[in-house]
Amino acid sequence: MKRIASLDMLRGYALVCIMLDHMPISVMRQVTLTNFVVFDAAELFVLLSGFLVGLVWVKVEAREGSRRRKSAFGGGPIRSGAH
Numbered sequence: 001m002k003r004i005a006s007l008d009m010l011r012g013y014a015l016v017c018i019m020l021d022h023m024p025i026s027v028m029r030q031v032t033l034t035n036f037v038v039f040d041a042a043e044l045f046v047l048l049s050g051f052l053v054g055l056v057w058v059k060v061e062a063r064e065g066s067r068r069r070k071s072a073f074g075g076g077p078i079r080s081g082a083h
Contacts, residue, residue, distance in 0.1 A: 010044070010048055014033070018045065
């Protein structure tokens, strides 16, 4: 699967923002996400990471079918509700 460079760049920016937000005194804190949006960099990083994991999982599922899901998550079909 080809990497999506723009999403990798956003994840990198989020990591830099997280680092800068944890510095007690820094001029660079003025350009972090906290100053411009209602969410912080950690939430953006987790959101993008989940999206990318989902993209990879869809490709694996399409290539290998449910066989991979069963081996990764313990065997049987996914059940919901009370047992």
